[in-house]
Amino acid sequence: MTVRDFQQAFDEKIDREIAIEPRDWMPDNYRKTLIRQISQHAHSEIVGMLPEGNWITRAPSLRRKAVLLAKVQDEAGHGLYLYSAAETLGITRDEMYEQLHTGKAKYSSIFNYPTTSWADMGAIGWLVDGAAIMNQVALCRTSYGPYARAMVRICKEESFHQRQGYEILLQMSKGTEIQRKMVQESINRWWWPSLMMFGPSDDNSPNTEQSMRWRVKRFTNDELRQRFVDVTVEQCNILGMKLPDPALKWNEERGHYDFGEINWEEFWNVVNGNGPCNKERLDARTKAWEDGQWVRDAALAYSEKRKERSKKETKAA
Amino acid sequence: MKNQILYTLQLADNALIYGHRLSEWCGHGPVLEQDIALTNISLDFLGQARGFYQHAANLFNALPQADKQGMFLSVTLEEKINKGENIDEDDLAYLRDGWDFRNLLITEQPNGDWATTIARAFYIDIFNHLYYTRLQKSSDLQLAAIAEKSLKEVTYHKRWSSEWVIRLGDGTEESHAKMQTALNDLWPFTGEMFRMTDIEKEMASNKAGVDAAALYNDWKQQVTTIADEATMQLPDSTWMQEGGKDGRHSEHLGYILAELQFIQRAYPGMEW
Numbered sequence A: 001m002t003v004r005d006f007q008q009a010f011d012e013k014i015d016r017e018i019a020i021e022p023r024d025w026m027p028d029n030y031r032k033t034l035i036r037q038i039s040q041h042a043h044s045e046i047v048g049m050l051p052e053g054n055w056i057t058r059a060p061s062l063r064r065k066a067v068l069l070a071k072v073q074d075e076a077g078h079g080l081y082l083y084s085a086a087e088t089l090g091i092t093r094d095e096m097y098e099q100l101h102t103g104k105a106k107y108s109s110i111f112n113y114p115t116t117s118w119a120d121m122g123a124i125g126w127l128v129d130g131a132a133i134m135n136q137v138a139l140c141r142t143s144y145g146p147y148a149r150a151m152v153r154i155c156k157e158e159s160f161h162q163r164q165g166y167e168i169l170l171q172m173s174k175g176t177e178i179q180r181k182m183v184q185e186s187i188n189r190w191w192w193p194s195l196m197m198f199g200p201s202d203d204n205s206p207n208t209e210q211s212m213r214w215r216v217k218r219f220t221n222d223e224l225r226q227r228f229v230d231v232t233v234e235q236c237n238i239l240g241m242k243l244p245d246p247a248l249k250w251n252e253e254r255g256h257y258d259f260g261e262i263n264w265e266e267f268w269n270v271v272n273g274n275g276p277c278n279k280e281r282l283d284a285r286t287k288a289w290e291d292g293q294w295v296r297d298a299a300l301a302y303s304e305k306r307k308e309r310s311k312k313e314t315k316a317a
Numbered sequence B: 001m002k003n004q005i006l007y008t009l010q011l012a013d014n015a016l017i018y019g020h021r022l023s024e025w026c027g028h029g030p031v032l033e034q035d036i037a038l039t040n041i042s043l044d045f046l047g048q049a050r051g052f053y054q055h056a057a058n059l060f061n062a063l064p065q066a067d068k069q070g071m072f073l074s075v076t077l078e079e080k081i082n083k084g085e086n087i088d089e090d091d092l093a094y095l096r097d098g099w100d101f102r103n104l105l106i107t108e109q110p111n112g113d114w115a116t117t118i119a120r121a122f123y124i125d126i127f128n129h130l131y132y133t134r135l136q137k138s139s140d141l142q143l144a145a146i147a148e149k150s151l152k153e154v155t156y157h158k159r160w161s162s163e164w165v166i167r168l169g170d171g172t173e174e175s176h177a178k179m180q181t182a183l184n185d186l187w188p189f190t191g192e193m194f195r196m197t198d199i200e201k202e203m204a205s206n207k208a209g210v211d212a213a214a215l216y217n218d219w220k221q222q223v224t225t226i227a228d229e230a231t232m233q234l235p236d237s238t239w240m241q242e243g244g245k246d247g248r249h250s251e252h253l254g255y256i257l258a259e260l261q262f263i264q265r266a267y268p269g270m271e272w
């Protein structure tokens, strides 16, 4: 078979919605795009542990503490599935970490915002996990098999996270005046960054077309963003809170909510490293990695010693 | 009854404070898989703490009003009690100050590096395994049930920390040195586990509590076996720190509580 035949077989699979598997031939760019996207997603899960980890020791009740701990642990698990999925494309986890620590690989910018109140644990679950679900449900049918399967497992847990987050806010919104203030203040901070999670608008998203063609992506950034706005407005009403956007209005004709313009300058600033916590997040990850070096070295040395010993034992026997 | 409550609180406080320390690792572990393992263990302790606190709260709520007063040196808790309200797990965890906490000093020691965390876990886990095995037979059926449920977890913890002691001890030169230092540094906190307070003695004689002093030989033998395999030397110093069980703590506990109780203190009396 020539490269052209391979390409044709690949295109056919994509068109017929047959999953691409690790051993299948795939175009270099498809592989590269997937490695970039999946590793970026994995990094987001891991860096995403930090802003919520920030409140584990301060959770206001033992039940909430247990739920939060379990949630952050889930995110670590998501990171693990995704790193494994990316590894099937021929990159190692250590290489991906290296890219994260040197700033070559990105992660979701939302995690560069600080968590300053307990209500943020609710707002992140509701809005951030909520926005993630919009993206990820679409990815459950993405063309690369291992990625799609990882997404199915992850999506189940993410929707659980979203409900738990919303429940935190619901409880607080039924509480005292000051708790309602805390909820509103948190929504004010997280709303716009959550909308930014869907990425640049379609006319500014150069990769979208190719990704749609490969069925890596199923919907455009703007389509998903709109869908998110539509469901979130209703949920916000139930909380008795306001979304911080004066332009937010039901558009009868479109059958969707209209909403205001995203602050793209802020978006690009945070993407490019100037968010409130970019440095802290990266420093925390790098520190964990560097502090852990001697531990990983020890584990490796020990397992090699054991192999040696068992070899000797088999020889002796 | 009062002693039964205080004894139960001691078990609860151990689990809460130690679980709190472990939870500080979440997101910062040396390997992703170990981050997950440690969080799991932290969740186990939090679960145990909740079981013990709920039991203590139930016992407390069943006391005649007169007996309830003065049990805790906490203004907020006392107010609640004086109003005749029932207390719950969160009141006990979030509204008592350090002098009412009865956890072992070892549980509140800082995480330090990975070797320190492992050494602390190793001493605690082997103790817990022996302890919960006995507590399963407690005449207090609630305590027995919690112990039985926890024993599976504790068995896993013990294996996990023992394996790490061996791995680090018999790993590289650097890890060997770090593991040895950590085992030495935490050693003086192990004696308190086996020194019985009057409350513990009474509970043990009622068959409701565990005779912790009687566990020492088994514990010593088990830690020694693992230490040997890890090419580690256990210190032979016998001088030991103590005070946690009587509410006399290290400076660390105050900061743990300041963090743990922050929201309940800053926004009192609210539901979260």
Ligand SMILES: [Fe+2]
Residues within 6 Å of the ligand: A045, A074, A075, A078, A154, A158
């Ligand atoms: Fe996740």
Ligand SMILES: [Fe+2]
Residues within 6 Å of the ligand: A045, A078, A132
């Ligand atoms: Fe995610």
Ligand SMILES: [Fe+2]
Residues within 6 Å of the ligand: A075, A129, A157, A158, A161
């Ligand atoms: Fe999540």
